[in-house]
Amino acid sequence: MGQNTLIIYETYFGSTKQAAIRIAKILAEDFNHDVTLHNIGKNQESPETENYDNIIVGSCIYNGSWACHADEFLTRKFEGKNVALFVCSMFAGENSLYKKAYLAYLETILEKHRHIKPISMEAFGGRVPQREYPEQWVMHVANKLPNFTTDNRTIDRIEEWAKQLGTVLENKVIEEVQTI
Numbered sequence: 768m769g770q771n772t773l774i775i776y777e778t779y780f781g782s783t784k785q786a787a788i789r790i791a792k793i794l795a796e797d798f799n800h801d802v803t804l805h806n807i808g809k810n811q812e813s814p815e816t817e818n819y820d821n822i823i824v825g826s827c828i829y830n831g832s833w834a835c836h837a838d839e840f841l842t843r844k845f846e847g848k849n850v851a852l853f854v855c856s857m858f859a860g861e862n863s864l865y866k867k868a869y870l871a872y873l874e875t876i877l878e879k880h881r882h883i884k885p886i887s888m889e890a891f892g893g894r895v896p897q898r899e900y901p902e903q904w905v906m907h908v909a910n911k912l913p914n915f916t917t918d919n920r921t922i923d924r925i926e927e928w929a930k931q932l933g934t935v936l937e938n939k940v941i942e943e944v945q946t947i
């Protein structure tokens with residue numbers, strides 16, 4: 768029987784949802800996981816985590832922070848579960864800023880939620896949908912990016928990470944079986 772995996776994500780304009788769906792598809796199709804996707808945004812109940820082997824939590828980044836419901840979800844206890852984290856952000860999609868983004872949005876969230884010990888984390892690029900955002904918001908991000916683009920989503924990296932994660936989780940189960 769496959770592993771049970773819960774993917775929690777929070778998105779304002781869809782790029783984090785897109786990443787979550789991509790990850791879900793790869794874990795389900797290539798690694799036989801039974802995957803549940805849950806959008807933890809506004810008006811959505813926080814789901815039960817008891818029946819899952821793996822919990823993956825993804826957030827969009829606005830003004831340097833995780834979205835609040837995903838952040839809040841990390842205060843929960845995940846004893847005995849494999850936890851993985853990801854974010855979608857414009858800076859993470861820019862090569863020269865990727866390391867800083869990884870540090871600022873992933874390492875920092877671990878300092879805040881010290882009980883979380885993820886087996887893997889990754890920061891993906893993002894998209895600023897200009898139609899929905901007022902121009903000054905777009906410029907707020909644009910000013911800080913050396914090569915500004917409104918779309919630097921990194922689909923290849925999402926797929927690569929999902930495959931690496933699937934392999935790590937598979938090996939973990941094999942190790943556990945071998946130690947019985």
Ligand SMILES: Cc1cc2nc3c(=O)[nH]c(=O)nc-3n(C[C@H](O)[C@H](O)[C@H](O)COP(=O)(O)O)c2cc1C
Binds near residue numbers: 908
């Ligand atoms: C007002 C505003 C603030 C933002 N702040 C940041 C930021 O601090 N760092 C960053 O890397 N990206 C930032 N972004 C870009 C978003 O992280 C990016 O658009 C992401 O893909 C949004 O995810 P979503 O589509 O799931 O909502 C910002 C975008 C806007 C419009």
